[in-house]
Amino acid sequence: MKRISMGDGAGGELMHELLSDHIIPFFPKVQTEVPLDSFDDSAVVDDIVFTIDGHTVKPLIFPGGDIGSLSVSGTVNDISVMGAKPLAIALSMILEEGLDIKTLETISKSIGKYSEISGVPVITGDTKVVEQGAADEMIVTTSAIGKRSPYLDDNLRKAGEYRKVKSRWLTDDNIQEGDAIIVSGTLGDHGVSLLSFREGYGFETELQSDVAPLNNLIEQVMKTGGAVSMKDPTRGGFANAINEWSSKSGIGIEIEEHLVPLSETVVSACELLGIDPLAIGNEGKVVIGCVPEMADEIVKTLRTHPLGKNAAVIGYATSKFENVVLKTEIGGHRILEAPVGDPVPRIC
Amino acid sequence: MKRISMGDGAGGELMHELLSDHIIPFFPKVQTEVPLDSFDDSAVVDDIVFTIDGHTVKPLIFPGGDIGSLSVSGTVNDISVMGAKPLAIALSMILEEGLDIKTLETISKSIGKYSEISGVPVITGDTKVVEQGAADEMIVTTSAIGKRSPYLDDNLRKAGEYRKVKSRWLTDDNIQEGDAIIVSGTLGDHGVSLLSFREGYGFETELQSDVAPLNNLIEQVMKTGGAVSMKDPTRGGFANAINEWSSKSGIGIEIEEHLVPLSETVVSACELLGIDPLAIGNEGKVVIGCVPEMADEIVKTLRTHPLGKNAAVIGYATSKFENVVLKTEIGGHRILEAPVGDPVPRIC
Numbered sequence: 034m035k036r037i038s039m040g041d042g043a044g045g046e047l048m049h050e051l052l053s054d055h056i057i058p059f060f061p062k063v064q065t066e067v068p069l070d071s072f073d074d075s076a077v078v079d080d081i082v083f084t085i086d087g088h089t090v091k092p093l094i095f096p097g098g099d100i101g102s103l104s105v106s107g108t109v110n111d112i113s114v115m116g117a118k119p120l121a122i123a124l125s126m127i128l129e130e131g132l133d134i135k136t137l138e139t140i141s142k143s144i145g146k147y148s149e150i151s152g153v154p155v156i157t158g159d160t161k162v163v164e165q166g167a168a169d170e171m172i173v174t175t176s177a178i179g180k181r182s183p184y185l186d187d188n189l190r191k192a193g194e195y196r197k198v199k200s201r202w203l204t205d206d207n208i209q210e211g212d213a214i215i216v217s218g219t220l221g222d223h224g225v226s227l228l229s230f231r232e233g234y235g236f237e238t239e240l241q242s243d244v245a246p247l248n249n250l251i252e253q254v255m256k257t258g259g260a261v262s263m264k265d266p267t268r269g270g271f272a273n274a275i276n277e278w279s280s281k282s283g284i285g286i287e288i289e290e291h292l293v294p295l296s297e298t299v300v301s302a303c304e305l306l307g308i309d310p311l312a313i314g315n316e317g318k319v320v321i322g323c324v325p326e327m328a329d330e331i332v333k334t335l336r337t338h339p340l341g342k343n344a345a346v347i348g349y350a351t352s353k354f355e356n357v358v359l360k361t362e363i364g365g366h367r368i369l370e371a372p373v374g375d376p377v378p379r380i381c
Numbered sequence: 382m383k384r385i386s387m388g389d390g391a392g393g394e395l396m397h398e399l400l401s402d403h404i405i406p407f408f409p410k411v412q413t414e415v416p417l418d419s420f421d422d423s424a425v426v427d428d429i430v431f432t433i434d435g436h437t438v439k440p441l442i443f444p445g446g447d448i449g450s451l452s453v454s455g456t457v458n459d460i461s462v463m464g465a466k467p468l469a470i471a472l473s474m475i476l477e478e479g480l481d482i483k484t485l486e487t488i489s490k491s492i493g494k495y496s497e498i499s500g501v502p503v504i505t506g507d508t509k510v511v512e513q514g515a516a517d518e519m520i521v522t523t524s525a526i527g528k529r530s531p532y533l534d535d536n537l538r539k540a541g542e543y544r545k546v547k548s549r550w551l552t553d554d555n556i557q558e559g560d561a562i563i564v565s566g567t568l569g570d571h572g573v574s575l576l577s578f579r580e581g582y583g584f585e586t587e588l589q590s591d592v593a594p595l596n597n598l599i600e601q602v603m604k605t606g607g608a609v610s611m612k613d614p615t616r617g618g619f620a621n622a623i624n625e626w627s628s629k630s631g632i633g634i635e636i637e638e639h640l641v642p643l644s645e646t647v648v649s650a651c652e653l654l655g656i657d658p659l660a661i662g663n664e665g666k667v668v669i670g671c672v673p674e675m676a677d678e679i680v681k682t683l684r685t686h687p688l689g690k691n692a693a694v695i696g697y698a699t700s701k702f703e704n705v706v707l708k709t710e711i712g713g714h715r716i717l718e719a720p721v722g723d724p725v726p727r728i729c
Contacts, residue, residue: 037480042510052508055486056474059493063502065469076505078469078526081429085471085524086507089515121413121426123433125522126404132385138403145407154411157424159434159522160400162390163727167437169515174473174507176433176524178426379511 043375044268044314066201067115072277073204074111074264075179082117082179082202084108089172091379093140095227097241098316100173101143103381106316107267108177109151109246114263114319116188116203116255117179119248122148124158127172130165140171151246153177184255191258195324203263208282212261212350213328215321217250217335218243218343220271221299224313228377229302236302245317250340257334259327264320267381269372272312274320275357276371285354288369291362292347312372314380325349391723392616392662414549415463420625421552422459422612423527430465430527430550432456437520439727441488443575445589446664448521449491451729454664455615456523457499457594462611462667464536464551464603465527467596470496472506475520478513488519499594501525532603539606543672546609555609556630560698561676563669565598565683566591566691568619569647572661576725577650584650593665598688605682607675612668615729617720620660622668623705624719633702636717639710640695660720662728673697 040047049072057070067077075084086107093100105122112119124144128137148155185202192198200207222243229236247265254260262282266274271293279286295310303310317340323331328346335341348360357369388395397420405418415425423432434455441448453470460467472492476485496503533550540546548555570591577584595613602608610630614622619641627634643658651658665688671679676694683689696708705717 035482037476037478037482037485037510039478039510039512042476042508048508052506055482056489056506056508059486059489060503061493061497063504065502065504069502069504069506076469076471078504079528081468081526083469083471083524083526084505085473085522087473087475087509087520087522089475089509089511091515120429121424121431123424123431123524125433125435125524127435127437127520127522128385128390130385130387134383134385134403137385138407141404141407145409149409154413154417155408156411156413156417156426157432158400158404158417160390160396160404161435161437162385162387163437163517164387166514167439167517167727168520169511172435172475172516172520174433174435174475174522176431176471176473178429178431178526180427379515 039378040374044273045372045374047374067204075115077202080181082112082115084111085176087174088381089379090381091169093170095230095242096237097226098244099140099143100171101140102147102244103316104173104175105144105147105151106244106246108175109153109248110265112177112179113248113251114203114265116182116185118182119153119177119179121156121178122153123176124155125174126160127168128162129168129170130162132170147246151248182255184252188255188258188260192261192324195326198261203260205262205277206281207261208278208284208322208350210284210350210352211325212322213325213346214286214348215328215331215344215346216294217319217341219294219296220315220318221310221313222296223316224377224380225299225302227380236298240298243315243317245340247319247340250338251319253334253338254321254331257330259331260321260323262322266318266320267314267316270312270314271320272369273371278322279357284350285352286348286350286357287354288348288359290359292345294343294345313377387726388722392621393720393722395722415552423463425550428529430460430463432459433524435522436729437727438729439517440579441518443578443590444585445574446592447488447491448519449488450495450592451664452521452523453492453495453499454592454594456525457501457596458613460525460527461596461599462551462613464530464533466530467501467525467527469504469526470501471524472503473522474508475516476510477516477518478510480518495594499596530603532600536603536606536608540609540672543674551608551611553610553625554629556626556632556670556698558632558698558700559673560609560670561673561694562634562696563676563679563692563694564642565667565689567642567644568663568666569658569661570644571664572725572728573647573650575728584646588646591663591665593688595667595688598686599667601682601686602669602679605678607679608669608671610670614666614668615662615664618660618662620717621719626670627705632698633700634696634698634705635702636696636707638707640693642691642693661725
């Protein structure tokens with residue numbers, strides 16, 4: 034008899050199988066513009082963008098953030114990467130009996146602060162208490178709604194000057210031959226700093242989580258124009274995000290390994306721990322696919338923003354390959370697969 | 382140092398204090414039509430109705446329902462009682478490592494079935510896995526969005542033929558002198574059957590949870606017209622719901638105890654267990670406030686529907702009292718207070 038394992042929740046292949054084999058087939062099929070089984074960051078119905086995320090990060094408070102900033106940012110980012118303007122957040126908290134009220138207040142303050150920073154209010158909520166051992170301190174689930182950004186149409190029109198654009202939203206299936214792949218900054222910071230802090234490896238003194246709401250940064254990119262897809266590389270990291278694009282868009286993607294922004298600490302830590310920085314979650318980064326003609330402009334826009342100062346073009350979509358390949362600095366190629374399980378559980 | 386106790390999550394006075402003192406003050410104040418601190422069933426922003434609920438029911442499967450039917454129905458009902466048409470559900474599942482896949486499939490089938498019954502699709506979701514002891518089998522959090530029902534304006538216009546109506550939605554503050562209080566059926570069935578099943582008291586052989594999506598029933602009531610407030614009496618039961626109306630509307634409410642529909646099993650069980658059936662949660666009942674002139678018509682409509690066959694007018698709003706009073710059959714009066722804690726934890 035099969036039982037749920039940690040890997041099933043890792044955001045990689047195993048989770049995809051769990052959802053596709055044991056959950057989604059039992060739901061009625063529905064016609065919406067961006068449906069459940071597209072596995073996009075958010076769904077779209079009647080031009081309302083809608084998303085939900087459960088947060089089980091351990092510990093609740095970590096270098097650079099906490100479950101409150103994580104919950105607000107994660108949900109705001111899932112709405113924003115669709116090309117939408119987040120309108121409001123719904124907040125559900127499951128509290129374990131015995132949780133210190135001071136901890137709850139710290140998290141609530143953080144939720145308030147990130148709601149203020151992002152400009153997205155918490156407008157409804159629910160709170161439950163369970164006995165000890167029925168939750169680990171606190172689980173925070175946030176849902177958000179958004180409306181089509183006023184800058185999305187112009188952004189897509191700009192892309193359309195160079196080629197036909199398929200989707201009305203910045204979905205995973207919108208990448209075509211030649212499109213540039215941009216990341217907004219260094220990868221792996223969140224997962225590595227959290228793991229290091231939790232396990233006491235010491236890297237967290239030089240490294241913090243990147244947790245941040247990206248709605249303003251993304252708005253600037255759309256004002257520049259030419260973006261066709263966006264994704265926040267959380268669970269499963271960049272490797273998972275880019276493979277989703279490749280398979281849903283039906284096009285190969287070549288990433289130049291030496292162009293990928295990585296902090297020295299992340300490189301050292303990942304070598305020591307034997308984990309791949311590209312397969313570890315980020316909470317304040319966005320991967321952008323755009324028409325190649327606009328790539329430099331978009332990188333320039335990103336770099337003028339504090340959250341995008343290490344932005345770089347790191348590759349291109351190409352039918353030379355069928356999936357995602359990493360080109361090493363000396364010119365070799367290796368396949369960059371979506372992670373199967375998860376190198377670091379409970380980081381989001 | 383204060384710590385969270387089970388009573389803080391009970392939906393009564395203690396929870397109200399927890400939210401008002403330790404959570405909500407840290408959030409930025411926002412102007413929306415139905416805001417967070419109105420503590421209504423859902424919030425309204427830009428005419429989108431939005432709600433969220435975390436479900437921690439134990440056990441996952443109980444007489445008449447399971448955490449899947451509960452999650453879909455609860456969220457659909459929270460949208461519907463505002464006078465809105467539910468459009469879509471977002472589903473977050475937290476799974477405990479080691480959970481039997483068959484259990485997950487049973488719950489997923491139930492979610493699918495109730496999505497089908499209510500006509501409200503699951504369009505987006507998130508799944509996490511935590512290690513053993515970090516969750517109790519499975520936590521399901523559902524969020525839903527809705528749009529103003531096409532029948533709400535006519536319903537309110539009908540009420541407006543008899544008196545001025547304050548709110549554009551069926552909110553808690555919309556009750557006025559003379560308004561009739563209707564319940565759609567017997568109270569206490571969900572909480573009593575679940576408690577009995579969990580503890581092995583044996584009443585569950587005659588009694589099942591009432592869990593059901595009420596969107597269709599509520600639509601029929603709005604087509605009849607004259608309703609001004611609706612609420613699904615879940616945590617804290619009818620006692621909590623009616624006290625919310627009384628305090629937010631600033632009017633006393635007199636309930637005639639002998640008119641309250643209660644099944645014989647609930648009466649026997651509550652006597653034996655020393656709990657108040659009016660303070661225990663329901664998952665398929667709606668409390669309706671309406672102009673008195675339309676009360677009989679609304680009860681007639683309810684009774685023609687399978688989910689409303691025991692509907693009854695059970696009292697009236699009256700400035701004779703300042704809060705909620707129960708009139709006993711022999712003519713005595715006693716105050717019906719909102720429950721402080723919770724007689725039965727983890728029933729929703």
